[in-house]
Amino acid sequence: MRLFRPCFFAGWLYPEAIFRIKTDEKLLCLTFDDGPDPDSTPMLLDLLESYNIRGLFFCNGQSAEKYPELIDRIISGGHVAGNHGFSHPDGWRTSTQEYVQDV
Numbered sequence: 001m002r003l004f005r006p007c008f009f010a011g012w013l014y015p016e017a018i019f020r021i022k023t024d025e026k027l028l029c030l031t032f033d034d035g036p037d038p039d040s041t042p043m044l045l046d047l048l049e050s051y052n053i054r055g056l057f058f059c060n061g062q063s064a065e066k067y068p069e070l071i072d073r074i075i076s077g078g079h080v081a082g083n084h085g086f087s088h089p090d091g092w093r094t095s096t097q098e099y100v101q102d103v
Ligand SMILES: [Zn+2]
Pocket: 033, 034, 084, 088
């Protein structure tokens, strides 16, 4: 897990995306990237369920195709499944056009 702050050009690349919401509530957003993974995703879902917590799972298309039952479990558990690209190319070695196409 890591703390994440979107890079400065994320808002330019994805103008429709929501990166921040002003609120006075004390909120914590848990996100999990690069899944679903048969080793870690079920464990995470069990843990979140035990605390009645919902998370955001940013999934790769290739893994989602490989483990559709985990996508079903994410969604049926009330979590959010987000798009983390299809094949997760290296952003530093991939053209913007290819990267956006992958997403
Ligand atoms: Zn990733």
